Amino acid sequence: MKPFTKHTGVVAPLDRVNVDTDQMVPKQFLKLLTREGYGRVLFYDWRYLPGEKPNPQFILNQPRYKGASVLLGRANFGCGSSREHAPWAILDYGFRAILAPSYADIFYNNSFKNGLLPVTLTNEQMDELFKRTEQNEGYRVTVDLEQQIVTDDKGLRYSFTVDPFRRECLLKGLDDIGLTLVHEPEIAAYEKKNVRIPVMHEALDVKFHHN
């Protein structure tokens, strides 16, 4: 996983509550076998008109937000489906951090697994960020995970909290599975004591079974 320490970039606003993961990556793009290449389809139905022509009405298509790498969101960002294609698409589009007042649980978790930092700020702080983004073309912020602050060059300074363990994993880009496998002897001991392989008591139409 790509580590996240500190990032400075142009801010893009998505002023809408309950942005669900179906909007981030619509179902027709869930058939690819890769983790890459979803940037093109991020917010597909909002972003494109028929024939994949950019929809000028959609905020991210405005020239002033080209190259944005910090996304502002509203409450319950990332609700709905567990599809990890959502953070893959956000990252592949070029975003490294999201600032929002709250997130849905699965999306929040999926973001950390991929080096995408979801920062939680208050509604008032978000209102201010939306205001500054709208008023200043090319508005940039710095998201500093080490110091846990969001700053701009006009004196804005918001501190945020993040779970210390998740922070450390993201700062160092640690491999989750590797961390777990350190405890392999405990997993084996648990299995020996507790785990019984399910037994099939009648013939089912199944392939590659063990019973």
Added chain:
Amino acid sequence: MAPRTLYEKIWDAHVVHEEPGKPSLIYIDRHLIHEGTSPQAFAGLKAAGRKVRQPELTFAVMDHSVSTKNRALPLLDPDAVAQFEALARNCQEAGINLFDMQSRNQGIVHVIGPELGITQPGCTIVCGDSHTSTHGALGALAFGIGTSEVEHVLATQCLSQYKSKTLRIDVQGKRPRGVTAKDIILAIIGKIGIAGGNGHVAEYTGAAVRGLSMEGRMTMCNMSIEGGARAGMVAPDDTTFAYLEGKPFVPRGKDFQAAVDYWKSLVTDPGAKYDDTVTLRADDLAPMVTWGTNPGMVTQVTDRVPDPSSFQNPVDRKAAESALAYMDLKPGTRIEDISVDRVFIGSCTNSRIEDLRAAARVAAGKHVAKSLKQALVVPGSRVVKFQAEKEGLDKIFRDAGFEWRDAGCSMCIGMNDDVLPSGERSASTSNRNFEGRQGKGSRTHLVSPVMAAAAAIEGHFVDVRKLSTVDGAE
């Protein structure tokens, strides 16, 4: 020991490792996978030179992208073919049980888990699908995970998790006639909002929940995630044990009795504390219909489409305005005056045999409205399909002008050949009415199976309590 909730009991029984300030390592008893969210996990595993730790605790099925039309015909979608081939290859290499699309046990992952007895009380169950919450109906701790976590479970059979908060949702009283499990859960989501359960595991309690069949409880738990709760559960009881007895993967004889003895301990202790509690009276409920673009935008069938200006909170007002624009609905329209283009009866929420029986009773001897473009009945599994055909339900539906299909996710997600066209309106028994969920530009109204069947017959929403073919409560 201090009194514990059901969630805490299952959690405690699965802790492999814990230390302060870090997530705990939790053992996973059953890992369910499907073609949609697993290929990248297997690829990651391979790239790191890792193996599937417990193939015999992993169960795979093809459901999201399968065609529910004629499965003897070759597949036309090369991307779907690639997904199926990847799943078959990955299962073969790892020795994982696979119910492929030709299996007579194939079906939607959340339908076949309980149906085959793979899902059992007290188990931890995960799947790369948010509706994994369904399995909590049997008193399991079951929740959806992302693909990175699928890879993590494949490699370690564990998940690194923080303990959730607990939310008790107590549904007291008795369901009135025509009010189903779907209406109860829609009413709950309407009350708590779609983020109301964020950070929580929900436990459903109360007489109205106890009075539901296992399938009704599955419908409720299925939509826990639509209220933000990653998992929903119901403590196992005699209804649960009777449902499980004789299922293919459930222990038999003396082993079954021993299992039941353990399962009986899986109840929240008197005096155990939940972090939050929500209470509803089932007697006050009515058949529900969503009017907006998330499951919390819902009202009773006798109501009208709300006026956005009636919302106090400016954020809710703006969301309602945007939803009504997308849904092409005017404030004040009577719900019963909304006509539909297509009807979909299916999905992991409502495609089990009782759902189909209830819908068939409404459709029997009638015919779908002339104005309807399509009415689909998609059984949740081939076992459900077989049973329905044995009971003659397929004939009832066909005679009434419904299409009778093979098992799969179908029009709930539109990853297959069943898509709701742009601008068209559906009455759907599925779980999400998000923008574009059933197809780009499509407009979804979530309802119960009897409400969907009645809408198909009349061409618009109707209050099923007016129909003599709708059963009483318990």
